[in-house]
Amino acid sequence: xxxxxxxxxxxxxxxxxxxxxxxxxxxxxxxxxxxxxxxxxxxxxxxxxxxxxxxxxxxxxxxxxxxxxxxxxxxxxxxxxxxxxxxxxxxxxxxxxxxxxxxxxxxxxxxxxxxxxxxxxxxxxxxxxxxxxxxxxxxxxxxxxxxxxxxxxxxxxxxxxxxxxxxxxxxxxxxxxxxxxxxxxxxxxxxxxxxxxxxxxxxxxxxxxxxxxxxxxxxxxxxxxxxxxxxxxxxxxxxxxxxxxxxxxxxxxxxxxxxxxxxxxxxxxxxxxxxxxxxxxxxxxxxxxxxxxx
Amino acid sequence: xxxxxxxxxxxxxxxxxxxxxxxxxxxxxxxxxxxxxxxxxxxxxxxxxxxxxxxxxxxxxxxxxxxxxxxxxxxxxxxxxxxxxxxxxxxxxxxxxxxxxxxxxxxxxxxxxxxxxxxxxxxxxxxxxxxxxxxxxxxxxxxxxxxxxxxxxxxxxxxxxxxxxxxxxxxxxxxxxxxxxxxxxxxxxxxxxxxxxxxxxxxxxxxxxxxxxxxxxxxxxxxxxxxxxxxxxxxxxxxxxxxxxxxxxxxxxxxxxxxxxxxxxxxxxxxxxxxxxxxxxxxxxxxxxxxxxxxxxxxxxxxxxxxxxxxxxxxxxxxxxxxxxxxxxxxxxxxxxxxxxxxxxxxxxxxxxxxxxxxx
Numbered sequence: 126x127x128x129x130x131x132x133x134x135x136x137x138x139x140x141x142x143x144x145x146x147x148x149x150x151x152x153x154x155x156x157x158x159x160x161x162x163x164x165x166x167x168x169x170x171x172x173x174x175x176x177x178x179x180x181x182x183x184x185x186x187x188x189x190x191x192x193x194x195x196x197x198x199x200x201x202x203x204x205x206x207x208x209x210x211x212x213x214x215x216x217x218x219x220x221x222x223x224x225x226x227x228x229x230x231x232x233x234x235x236x237x238x239x240x241x242x243x244x245x246x247x248x249x250x251x252x253x254x255x256x257x258x259x260x261x262x263x264x265x266x267x268x269x270x271x272x273x274x275x276x277x278x279x280x281x282x283x284x285x286x287x288x289x290x291x292x293x294x295x296x297x298x299x300x301x302x303x304x305x306x307x308x309x310x311x312x313x314x315x316x317x318x319x320x321x322x323x324x325x326x327x328x329x330x331x332x333x334x335x336x337x338x339x340x341x342x343x344x345x346x347x348x349x350x351x352x353x354x355x356x357x358x359x360x361x362x363x364x365x366x367x368x369x370x371x372x373x374x375x376x377x378x379x380x381x382x383x384x385x386x387x388x389x390x391x392x393x394x395x396x397x398x399x400x401x402x403x404x405x406x407x408x409x410x411x412x413x414x415x416x417x418x419x
Numbered sequence: 420x421x422x423x424x425x426x427x428x429x430x431x432x433x434x435x436x437x438x439x440x441x442x443x444x445x446x447x448x449x450x451x452x453x454x455x456x457x458x459x460x461x462x463x464x465x466x467x468x469x470x471x472x473x474x475x476x477x478x479x480x481x482x483x484x485x486x487x488x489x490x491x492x493x494x495x496x497x498x499x500x501x502x503x504x505x506x507x508x509x510x511x512x513x514x515x516x517x518x519x520x521x522x523x524x525x526x527x528x529x530x531x532x533x534x535x536x537x538x539x540x541x542x543x544x545x546x547x548x549x550x551x552x553x554x555x556x557x558x559x560x561x562x563x564x565x566x567x568x569x570x571x572x573x574x575x576x577x578x579x580x581x582x583x584x585x586x587x588x589x590x591x592x593x594x595x596x597x598x599x600x601x602x603x604x605x606x607x608x609x610x611x612x613x614x615x616x617x618x619x620x621x622x623x624x625x626x627x628x629x630x631x632x633x634x635x636x637x638x639x640x641x642x643x644x645x646x647x648x649x650x651x652x653x654x655x656x657x658x659x660x661x662x663x664x665x666x667x668x669x670x671x672x673x674x675x676x677x678x679x680x681x682x683x684x685x686x687x688x689x690x691x692x693x694x695x696x697x698x699x700x701x702x703x704x705x706x707x708x709x710x711x712x713x714x715x716x717x718x719x720x721x722x723x724x725x726x727x728x729x730x731x732x733x734x735x736x737x738x739x740x741x742x743x744x745x746x747x748x749x750x751x752x753x754x755x756x757x758x759x760x761x762x763x764x765x766x767x768x769x770x771x772x773x774x775x776x777x778x779x
Contacts, residue, residue: 315503315507320509322474322495322500322521323500325524334509334511337511338510
């Protein structure tokens with residue numbers, strides 16, 4: 126009997142695949158899917174006191190969300206900040222990845238490792254280091270004041286949306302370089318030569334061949350940066366000030382001091398939905414645009 | 420008559436770092452010629468082709484197309500197009516767009532463009548493949564698309580970098596004939612790089628045999644086969660028996676030469692050999708006959724023993740150990756000669772006029 130089972134197991138690729146997958150699958154089910162379901166259920170409930178939640182079904186929390194303009198405003202701001210973070214990161218890392226893929230001949234891996242070196246320090250330390258750079262007594266202000274170019278420190282450097290965008294872009298740059306580099310490095314160099322040979326300049330070749338072929342990496346980088354930065358609440362709290370507060374800060378307080386779990390859950394669900402929609406839209410548009418370009 | 424030299428290469432050298440891959444190349448290719456660059460891998464043939472395409476620039480020397488100096492012209496401004504070894508079909512666009520790729524700059528109307536693409540596809544017999552993508556095509560089809568994509572630009576020169584290398588034997592032979600016919604009907608210059616001597620022989624008007632960055636001989640296929648200039652060329656093109664020889668004296672155009680296995684021979688001097696030259700004696704396998712007893716039809720008869728027999732269908736190769744030498748002679752015949760088996764004694768016979776004197 127057991128030998129038959131053994132036989133079935135060894136012949137079935139599917140059985141083997143599930144065995145390999147099972148640790149991750151168990152983790153995902155209990156640590157991701159289950160809490161997610163709990164959260165979705167909670168979003169249809171009502172907080173009635175500090176510790177009590179009324180479990181009867183209601184869409185009231187979603188109505189709350191849309192009736193108070195602050196929520197939509199914060200959601201829009203989260204998306205806007207993440208959009209600019211993604212854009213800034215792509216604009217700074219694409220040329221780097223391009224350079225490593227096409228111009229570095231030896232020790233490409235060393236370049237990649239060096240590029241990610243700053244990211245071996247803690248995330249919090251990196252955010253704090255931007256406070257040191259942008260703050261009133263920070264590197265930029267003291268340098269400008271030291272040279273006599275300004276008398277008063279520039280206050281607009283820190284505690285606003287721009288500071289959040291700069292800090293997040295830097296924090297996530299390493300994650301963008303890798304997918305971009307991989308997709309660029311994979312491009313067969315003879316395709317570029319074929320394009321020159323067929324009458325295109327280097328610039329035209331970039332837009333007609335290199336960029337469309339690097340799109341999987343671009344989409345990967347966009348998703349890798351956009352999705353986690355929309356929900357980031359540490360950076361806005363440390364460098365954002367009131368102007369840089371995002372929806373995630375609100376959600377954090379709803380699950381904390383404000384103590385309204387259902388409204389927090391509803392906000393989180395809406396944020397998740399928005400992220401999914403944006404991600405789908407980005408992928409769709411990028412593909413369409415690239416088709417048109419080549 | 421074709422007389423015009425379309426491509427001229429003058430005193431061209433190319434080095435990558437310390438390695439000199441092309442050494443003082445001088446070459447002229449006629450308009451409408453099917454010209455092959457033939458040589459073993461690493462001989463510089465691909466580098467030479469890439470210099471013609473504009474992907475590499477020579478370290479020294481100049482390249483002319485139709486008397487215009489194109490040495491430093493980038494590839495997009497040259498009247499040449501290339502068929503790449505791996506075909507380099509753009510994977511993100513379909514066949515139609517691949518072929519149109521080089522036409523966008525030419526300001527054609529939509530109808531003209533469509534017509535050009537259609538004709539190009541017809542030329543390579545792939546009508547109806549417009550909407551396929553590279554990964555939906557076989558190797559042979561990709562090769563045809565690469566050809567169509569280059570030819571649709573109506574280039575003056577088509578550069579082909581071992582385009583048949585990845586195809587199987589049968590398809591390769593078909594494509595050889597097709598390429599040759601296409602070149603004849605279009606009348607444009609083809610520069611064809613290959614390491615396959617058979618391919619070069621069957622298609623080319625002329626062949627340049629290259630080795631270690633030098634061009635050793637530029638001649639039509641027959642000339643190369645029958646009068647190879649040196650040992651390398653003779654061995655690279657077809658099968659040949661090369662025998663060590665010791666030149667004794669030259670008198671009145673007659674060379675006295677001692678040949679390993681054949682003894683002292685008197686041969687006519689066709690190639691301006693001088694006494695100080697290092698020479699070998701060579702003979703093609705099909706110019707030697709094999710028989711049971713010596714044959715007076717031939718002026719040379721030598722005893723030997725059959726070591727090996729390889730049957731190829733259209734011909735049979737006999738490997739014969741000469742009695743007076745270590746040398747094993749290759750003899751090919753298209754008769755079946757079934758009467759021989761391995762270890763039989765035999766005679767090899769040939770006419771001394773078929774012996775070539777070849778410089779080292």
